[in-house]
Amino acid sequence: MKRNLFAALALSAVAAVGVPATAMASTTAGTTILNVVTVDYKDATNTNSFSAAFSTSVSVNLVKAGLNITTAPSTANYTPAFSCAALDSYASGGTFSAVYAMTATANGQDTYKLNIEQASHNASTSSATYTILKADGNVQAAATSAASDLVLNSAIVVGTSGTDTLLFPGGSLKSAADGGFAAGDIVVVDYGATKTAYLVKNVTLGHAAGYTVNGAIASTATGKKTDEERDQVQVEAFVNVNGIGNGGTAPAFNTTAPAVGTVVGEMAIVKIDVTAVSSAKDLDASVDYKLTVTDSSANNTQYVGSATNSPANTCPAGNFLATKLEILKQVRNFTDNGSFGATATSDPGKVLEYLVTVTNNGGQANSAAVIDNIPTYTKLVTFQDTYGGTVSTDGTGYFAQIFDGVNTVNLTVDASGEVAAQPLSPAPSVGFGKAAAVTAGAALNFYLGQGSSASAGGTVPSCSDSTKNTQALCIAPFTWNRTYTIKYRVKVD
Amino acid sequence: MQKNKKLATAAVALILAAMPLVAWAQPKVTITMKAEKEVSVTAKGKQVKKRVAAKGVQPGEEIIYTLSYQNSGNEAAKDVVISDPIPAGTAYIPGSASETGDLAFSIDKGKTFKKPTLLTYELKGNTGKMEKKVASPDEYTDVRWTIPQVPAGGTGSVSFKVKVK
Structure with missing residues (x-):
């Protein structure tokens, strides 16, 4: 009986290790945790009162997380799911194209690493490229078959303002110059079971709370506090967009708001193009492709591909029909x-x-x-x-x-x-x-x-x-x- | 004459310097704070925990705040009250505040302070009757220590831990 109990304990310990770090991350990276302590005291006569204060600031670090890779949603309100794009037949030398969505789930901006691989059968030549598309379908990053970096933002919402503004800790979001949220970006707001894609309309960066007394030297001054001004991201409906389609509704955070502590993540749309030339008359060529995406530390690997496919984590790109x-x-x-x-x-x-x-x-x-x-x-x-x-x-x-x-x-x-x-x-x-x-x-x-x-x-x-x-x-x-x-x-x- | 004048100035300065000690004896309490976190380091093949300055923290990590006070005055300070609102974005870790002096907590942003076991509030329950509840530690908004007296030259420190949300 004792041995059984130990086994059960060991098992639960292993399970705990497997829980991703993001499960705990409910504060945006870059948030300043300001702690102000005040000391009040009196002199021996108990008549004169004095005060002094001190403060420290601690910054919240990035907890890296994998991207959520899904089929490009057909409407702006969607339940994330992944499946490989439908198969079809193409002329030898023709092009198969598929569109997927990648949404950031970390507590802050990260530079994700993308790489595409392909394996062909009965093909004399084959290639696979990926292109990052903007919300309007225009190209954000040109087609490439090489490894590349993709900066995506995500942050933990601390509240909403009005009908359309998401609030984040003051000073936590990156500026546009540093690749932060910018007008036209697609952001996904979490409503629990479903998610809704919106477009960023405007970003207003605030600042963290501050206090004048800090550093290494103790002070007898009481200091002055600067109140926090929260970072604001105003969003609008996401409509008429290549890959996403219609169905985007305008935000109404005054009636339905995302829960405080949920992730608002930027979504990138990736288009994969695969081409192959049949190597022999009468033999159709086929290609398996795999887009590998990791965080900036090459961890939290996710794939555009299905784990159950063979080879694992690939998607088939259909048949490139040989000419007959x-x-x-x-x-x-x-x-x-x-x-x-x-x-x-x-x-x-x-x-x-x-x-x-x-x-x-x-x-x-x-x-x-x-x-x-x-x-x-x-x-x-x-x-x-x-x-x-x-x-x-x-x-x-x-x-x-x-x-x-x-x-x-x-x-x-x-x-x-x-x-x-x-x-x-x-x-x-x-x-x-x-x-x-x-x-x-x-x-x-x-x-x-x-x-x-x-x-x-x-x-x-x-x-x-x-x-x-x-x-x-x-x-x-x-x-x-x-x-x-x-x-x-x-x-x- | 020139020399005499200089001497006189020096004498005045001496008197001025000595005066506060005599005429305005008073306490002078300063406070500093450091934010630290515990990390595991391997020393001589063994894993040991070490406290390092918490410049950046991960959500879910603990910050240990140590508040050090010092009375550099020439008189004892009385009713020394150290107040610290729990920082936004963090939650107080139960039992982490040092039991120095009179330790009390607030759940109403410092308006009232009570001992943890007395920290109650009322809510209208299912029956419509007001029900009395005890605040859970993560509802604490402020922590406060009251130290009756810090003698001249006296120092001390209190600490507490929070978890980053």
Whole structure:
């Protein structure tokens, strides 16, 4: 029985050690604890009274603490929680982006250390960067893959004033020049179960209480006290913000105030961008990323990442789809109304139609171009008005047609080389093309997809609306065009 | 003549210097205070506790205030009352004040002082009746020592501890 009791005692001692220091920190770092002692006495006659006083000041130190890392809240009133950003699929070389929030919980300003790591699979190259965003979505610290420092403020509230002002011990907050709270900062006020993000509107720094008699030498003077003027942080509603969204309410501390002794912490929004290029055809690349955040002493480590993931404390950045481009060339005897196939037979003087089909069932490919030649013993057929219309006799006019599954463009060969009137609205680039000449052996170049031009290929697949050129954005009524077909005709000599 | 004048001046100065001792005998009590904290240090392989000046403290740490008084006057000081409001942002640690002279505490910012066991207050309870309660130490707002007499040349000190909130 005795042994059991000892075991229980040891266990409780261990548990006590594990309690973080912040649990006790209910005074802001930099607070001045002023103690004034007065001595009153009388002389031997008991008639004359005298007084003397003395004071000491003690400053409260910073208790470092880890940042509270959460999913970027969708509303300003939120319950903090963390989960890795949702997975999606991206083109090889495309970019995965996720936004998280990091909120200070210490009793004062600290310089946190950030570092990002990434591990890729089936990727020839990959990278991960992080960017610190301001409340309005603008960049506060540019994207980097290197370690960096981030100064965040937090303080323990000692009261509120009016509807919108948080009070802190006089002289405890850092000045704006020292990176203290400043207008536009996001601060999170603790209401117990939920938290609310506000924007700092104005900061007014006060000063600690003081006393004239202090130092090392005793005095017979009674001294004079300077009253404390508390530091004030005025806040306002946090609305229309990138990453946080709507739902920010104006503070009403006169009706609902944060409890005295709770932390008001600055929140930083961090955007993580991950990119990878698939190392092999048909093999999708994936990346695990981990943003490590510590306090200025490299303790209290927190991660943008989940402890239960493998590797631990990482988040997956989705699949960077390998391109799966396929090309198929078919031919038919147009004059005899034959069917497209691998081969066709023709008598001299008859017209053959070629059909080139480009399909990509994988990740988006850039600079998609088809290089072809006018077959030997044939001559390119051109049309006066439209592809398949009235045959032109001077070797100019329309010579080919590109179809992306939704829109069709007809390509011309003329003095200016190539023109492809693209569809109007929505306006994708279906493709462009160029015929070097109409004679056998002349090059036929075709440039496919969004972003293509008269001299370079675009992306395949592409959206039928050029403004939505990722598969995630390309939703109904638009279509994600994976298959492009090119038709042209030649006349057998 | 010149020499005589100088002598006379010196004599006046001597008389002036001696006068307070005779004519205005009075107590002159000064007080100083130091704020310290206890830290664990390893000396000769053993962990020992040592008091160091508390310039900066962590929330949750204890500050030991030592108030030293000295009567540098030539007469005893009577009814010496040392009053110290518990500093804002800290809480008094029960039982830490030295039992010197007459020790009393206040819960009303120094308006009234009582012995700890007598420190009571009334609250309207659930039944609507006033209920008498005893103040818990962290409600103490002031600590006070009353020392009946400090003789000329006498010194002494009192101390108490607080915990930083």
